[in-house]
Amino acid sequence: MSGEHAQLSDEARDRYWSKTRSLTIVVLVLWFFFSLVIPWFVSSLNSVNFLGFPLGYYMIAQGSLIAFVVLIFFQNWRQDQIDEEFGVADE
Amino acid sequence: MAMIKGNFLDNIGRVYGIYTGGFIAFIILMAILEQMGVGADTIGILFVAFTIAIYALIGWLSRTMEVDAYYVAGRQVPAVYNGMATAADWMSGASFVALAGGIYFGGYGYMAFIVGWTGGYVLVNSLMAPYLRKFGCYTVPDFVGTRYGGNLARFCAVVVLVVASFTYVTAQINATGTIAARALHIPFSYGVWFGLLGILLCSMLGGMRAVTWTQVAQYIVLIIAYLVPVIWMSNAQGFGIIPHFTYGEAATTIAGLETQYGLNPPAEAVPGLSVLTTPHTGPVGDLAEWKFVTLALCMMAGTASLPHILMRYFTTPSVRAARKSVAWSLLFIFLLYFTAPALATLTKLQLLDPSLPTAIIGKSIEEVQNLAWIQNWSSVGFLSVVDQNGDGILQLNEFFMRPDIVVLATPEIAGLPYVISGLVAAGGMAAAMSTADGLLLAIANALSHDLYYKIIDPKADTAVRLIVARVLLVVIGAAAALIASMQLTGILGAVAWAFCFAASGLFFPLALGVWWKRANTPGAIAGMVLGFASGSAYLYYVYTGGTPWMGLDHLRFGIVGMATSLVAMVVVTLLTPAPDEETQRMVDETRVPTGPAILAAKH
Numbered sequence: 244m245s246g247e248h249a250q251l252s253d254e255a256r257d258r259y260w261s262k263t264r265s266l267t268i269v270v271l272v273l274w275f276f277f278s279l280v281i282p283w284f285v286s287s288l289n290s291v292n293f294l295g296f297p298l299g300y301y302m303i304a305q306g307s308l309i310a311f312v313v314l315i316f317f318q319n320w321r322q323d324q325i326d327e328e329f330g331v332a333d334e
Numbered sequence: 335m336a337m338i339k340g341n342f343l344d345n346i347g348r349v350y351g352i353y354t355g356g357f358i359a360f361i362i363l364m365a366i367l368e369q370m371g372v373g374a375d376t377i378g379i380l381f382v383a384f385t386i387a388i389y390a391l392i393g394w395l396s397r398t399m400e401v402d403a404y405y406v407a408g409r410q411v412p413a414v415y416n417g418m419a420t421a422a423d424w425m426s427g428a429s430f431v432a433l434a435g436g437i438y439f440g441g442y443g444y445m446a447f448i449v450g451w452t453g454g455y456v457l458v459n460s461l462m463a464p465y466l467r468k469f470g471c472y473t474v475p476d477f478v479g480t481r482y483g484g485n486l487a488r489f490c491a492v493v494v495l496v497v498a499s500f501t502y503v504t505a506q507i508n509a510t511g512t513i514a515a516r517a518l519h520i521p522f523s524y525g526v527w528f529g530l531l532g533i534l535l536c537s538m539l540g541g542m543r544a545v546t547w548t549q550v551a552q553y554i555v556l557i558i559a560y561l562v563p564v565i566w567m568s569n570a571q572g573f574g575i576i577p578h579f580t581y582g583e584a585a586t587t588i589a590g591l592e593t594q595y596g597l598n599p600p601a602e603a604v605p606g607l608s609v610l611t612t613p614h615t616g617p618v619g620d621l622a623e624w625k626f627v628t629l630a631l632c633m634m635a636g637t638a639s640l641p642h643i644l645m646r647y648f649t650t651p652s653v654r655a656a657r658k659s660v661a662w663s664l665l666f667i668f669l670l671y672f673t674a675p676a677l678a679t680l681t682k683l684q685l686l687d688p689s690l691p692t693a694i695i696g697k698s699i700e701e702v703q704n705l706a707w708i709q710n711w712s713s714v715g716f717l718s719v720v721d722q723n724g725d726g727i728l729q730l731n732e733f734f735m736r737p738d739i740v741v742l743a744t745p746e747i748a749g750l751p752y753v754i755s756g757l758v759a760a761g762g763m764a765a766a767m768s769t770a771d772g773l774l775l776a777i778a779n780a781l782s783h784d785l786y787y788k789i790i791d792p793k794a795d796t797a798v799r800l801i802v803a804r805v806l807l808v809v810i811g812a813a814a815a816l817i818a819s820m821q822l823t824g825i826l827g828a829v830a831w832a833f834c835f836a837a838s839g840l841f842f843p844l845a846l847g848v849w850w851k852r853a854n855t856p857g858a859i860a861g862m863v864l865g866f867a868s869g870s871a872y873l874y875y876v877y878t879g880g881t882p883w884m885g886l887d888h889l890r891f892g893i894v895g896m897a898t899s900l901v902a903m904v905v906v907t908l909l910t911p912a913p914d915e916e917t918q919r920m921v922d923e924t925r926v927p928t929g930p931a932i933l934a935a936k937h
Contacts, residue, residue, distance in 0.1 A: 246732035251926065260925055267460045274460075278634060282446070282626045293376050295582025297589070300615040303445050304675040305578070308452045312668050315459050315661045323654065326927055333652045333927040 251329065259329045266325065270318045277307040277314075343410060350415075351386075354554050360384060361558075365753045374752040375519065379755035382517040384553055389548045389767065390535040395537035396547050401796055404473040404541030404803065405779060407649040411546055416655075419549035420646045422556060424451075424667055427503075427509025427766030428829045430556060433671075435740030437678035441612035443622065446629035448671050450833075453630065454637025455664040459657060462638055463647040465848040465924050467656035470646060470931025473642040473776070474840070475784040478862075480933060481492030481924075482855040483845045483917065485789050490862040492780050495641045496841030497866075499773045500814065502640075502832035506770035506815060507533070507811075507818040511762060517759045523819045529767070530815040537771045538804055541779075545651060545771045549878055552764035553666065559761020560670050564677050567748040571692070577676050584683045588614045591686045595695065595730040601722040606715075607734035614682065621885040628885075629830075632892035636833025639840040642769075642776040644708040653927035681744050686730070692747060695730050702728050707746035711739060774814070778807040830889040831873070838869030838895020840904050850907075851921045869895020879929025 251259065281302050282289070288299030296304075326332040344348065364377050402408050410421070436444045440715070471477045474495060479488030510529025515522045537547040568577035575583065592613055600609045617623055629821040637643065646663075647656045684692040694702045699721045702708055711717035721727075735743075742762075745754040782803035787794055794802070843861045845852040873891040876882050886893055912918075920932055 256922065256926065263925070269455065270460050274456040278449055278456075278630055279627050282624050282630065283450065283622070285442075285626075286616055293582075294579065296733060297582075297615050299444065300585060301582065303442070303449060305672050307449055308668055308672050308858055311452050311456055311660075312664055313730060314456055315664055319657045319661055322657065326654070331926050331928045333654055 252332065254261060259325065259331065261327075262325050263322065270314060273310070276301075277310040281305055283305060292319065309316050336721075343412070345726035346412065346415060350437045350550060353551060354558075357385075357555060357558065361404040361757060362745055364756060365751065368751055368753050370692065377752060377756045378517040378759055379519075381760040382514065383614040385760045385764060386532045386535075386767075389532065389551060389764075392545040392548045392551055393536040393538070393540055394837055396544035398541065398543055398798060399797070402801065404800055405648075405741065405783065406645075407541075407543040407546045410651055411649040411659075413650060413655045413658035415550050416546070416646060416650050416659035417581045417666055418553040419546045420643065420659065420663035421666035421670075422549040422553035422764070423545075423646055423772035424643060424663070424769070425556065425670055425765050427506055427513075428763060428831065429670065429674075430560065430765035430881065431509060431513075431741055431762045432738040432740075434674040434681075435737035438682055438740045439608045439610060439612070439735075439737045441614050442616050442618075443612065445570055446626045447633060450630040450633025451476070451637060451824075452664060453666060454634035455660060455667070457634055457638035458647075458740065459660040459664075460654050461845045461849065462644060464653045464657050464927065466644060466844075466902060467647050467650060468653050468924050468927060468931065470933040472645075472933075473780050473783050474644050474844070475780050476788075476933065477847065478840075478843060478858065479784060479788060481917070481920065482843075482858045484855055487859050488784055488788060489863070490859055490866075491840065491843070492784050494862060494866050495780050496777055498640065498832045498835035498839070499642060500810070501828055501835060502642075503770055503773040503777070503810075503814045504818045505828035506766045506773065507814050508828075509766035510770065511815075511818060513763045515761055517756075517763070526815050526819045527929060529763075529770075530811050532763075533767050533770045533774065534808060534811055536767070537775050538541055538807055541803065542645075542649060542775060545775055546646075546770070549768045552768040555764040556761045556768075557666070559860045560759045560763070562744050563750065563754050563758060566750055566754065567744060568680060569688070570748055570750065571680070573680055577680060578672060579891075581676050581679050584679050587687060588679065588682055589616075593782070595686070597758050600731040600734070601719075604718050604720070606736065607718055608737050609731050610682075611731070614679070625839055625885050627891070628893050629889045630829070632834050632837055632890050632896075635831070635837035635841045635896055636835075636892060639836040639844060640833065641836075641840075643781065644844075645776055645779070645819075646772070656735075659670055661735050677744060678740065681740060681747060684747055685733070685901065692749070695728055695733065697728055697873045699726055699728050699732075704805035707743060709745055710746065711743060713736075717743075718731065737885070770814075772806055774811050778803055779811050781806050781810075815886060827889070832892075834890070834892030834895065835866070835890040837892040838899060839866035841896055846903060848891055848921065848924055851918050852907060852912055853903065854907050854910055854913045854917075857903045857905075861899045861903030862907035865895045865899025868898040 285299035289297040291298040295303050368377055398404055425806045466477055469477055475488050475491035478491035507526055507529055511522055511526030514528045515525030537545045568574055574580035597611050599611055650656045650659050684690055686695050687693055688696050702719055716736045718737050720732055722732050742758055787799050788803050839862050868893050872894040873888055876888045923929060923932060
């Protein structure tokens with residue numbers, strides 16, 4: 244399935260993992276914001292009108308969901324770049 | 335199996351394209367039959383029978399006697415199709431039938447399920463799927479057993495998996511029984527067994543390979559069946575061509591109407607039916623934000639720990655394909671979940687807004703009782719209109735309905751032809767069957783691979799292993815159907831419990847297995863055992879009448895379980911020696927996409 248095993252030096256392996264880990268942390272911070280912070284402030288957000296929706300309601304019904312979809316596609320695009328940089332892309 | 339190898343994969347787009355076209359042609363044929371005067375009952379039967387026959391055919395064509403094909407579909411499912419299969423695996427009878435109705439009656443607070451069941455995929459993608467795929471396991475306990483070593487860890491994972499998945503699968507078989515009973519006009523207790531037969535036809539002969547290809551077919555049916563009625567209704571009632579972006583006014587109008595009518599509890603409740611008492615667009619009551627966030631968190635962590643979802647990502651050809659297919663899964667799931675609030679909002683507006691012809695609130699009781707859809711659903715006891723204050727006018731708190739009929743009744747409320755109701759029944763059946771198949775397979779595979787082959791008889795040969803797997807599938811299915819036919823739990827409660835069980839026992843052992851090299855065997859066992867035990871004990875405590883602590887009721891017991899699991903795992907790990915060199919190297923290998931899998935291709 245994955246062709247030749249790229250020989251990563253320990254040092255390259257560490258750098259690869261620290262980049263992957265940083266990306267994951269960024270993604271999880273954004274995830275935390277959209278899934279848990281926004282619902283916490285929904286009442287105040289509801290006083291703002293967005294496309295005819297109360298903003299807080301909109302974020303829960305659609306906005307956060309769209310953010311999750313975009314977030315995963317973004318993460319995979321970035322992770323593919325990191326994989327290619329270190330020659331460990333497996334396709 | 336020439337059709338599934340090479341040949342089929344090369345033509346996969348065309349095969350499913352023809353299938354989709356055929357299904358649309360079938361819908362049109364049914365519409366024509368309806369115009370020619372064929373009865374509504376016949377159309378309902380044809381819809382359910384035709385779709386199940388197709389799934390069974392796919393299941394038979396995908397039969398196999400190879401271990402790799404049976405457990406992980408030969409690891410050659412393309413990312414997009416695995417995304418569709420995961421979406422069908424994921425969206426259960428609860429999502430399809432009960433979610434919009436839950437939002438209708440539960441209002442804003444209920445939407446924590448929507449956030450939880452989509453946001454969870456960010457965790458799946460970030461923490462789990464790519465790494466478990468690299469590992470090369472057949473089942474989730476396979477990962478636990480290899481990463482932490484020893485049969486005890488593997489056994490604990492099997493126990494959590496079986497409890498969580500079994501809780502979930504009884505709810506799904508219950509849903510197939512309900513739909514089969516309604517569409518085929520047979521008693522519920524027969525409907526359950528009929529539903530089980532359909533489910534087993536898909537999975538028994540071909541295991542994961544058969545389930546994969548039927549789930550793709552089921553996704554196509556269920557998403558058409560969900561979107562078509564909403565979009566049709568929106569156009570027929572003048573809410574816009576694509577309602578999703580334009581229902582903001584409707585939501586605001588509902589908030590206004592709620593104040594005007596008043597959200598009061600009924601004078602006298604009708605058992606089993608609900609009345610609208612919660613606001614549509616915002617939180618209400620003590621701890622409302624906290625309750626929302628904790629429910630969403632339980633559902634998200636549960637998503638990332640439920641084995642029937644995680645094992646879908648073992649079927650892709652590569653780590654990158656596994657990640658890609660998580661993204662596609664979420665996109666396909668999103669299509670349904672961002673439609674559900676639109677459906678709930680527009681249906682509610684149609685009933686409440688006096689300026690619309692479909693409105694019933696504020697009309698005279700007699701007029702409402704003569705509506706055909708009110709009579710249909712009242713006659714089976716799913717709906718009730720009672721003039722409790724005796725003024726002859728229907729008030730908001732005099733209209734009683736079972737929440738899970740909102741999706742099924744919407745086409746009738748909007749005056750759509752019956753063919754749409756038949757389509758919705760077929761969609762609900764597809765949703766419940768596909769999830770039940772994934773769950774049954776997860777349980778049977780864990781028992782046959784991890785318990786029987788890895789722990790009891792490691793010398794068993796392939797034929798015996800696959801026969802054991804199939805026998806277990808039938809036995810577990812029958813046990814689940816038996817429990818479902820007793821109707822012990824409601825669909826939604828059982829589903830939320832499954833997520834909390836999985837999150838309590840498996841979330842941290844799985845995530846830390848990849849992300850914390852120091853995590854060791856005693857720590858993982860402590861995390862699984864104490865997390866699962868404390869969660870279950872807390873569930874027992876609240877369910878038997880104990881006062882919930884901080885508003886954590888029986889839908890949210892995963893919070894207690896997860897907190898215990900994390901603390902137990904970290905403390906015990908730090909008190910015991912670090913894992914050996916070999917295990918640490920295994921974790922290093924898991925983190926890099928290339929290189930050989932940790933477990934051999936056929937193990």
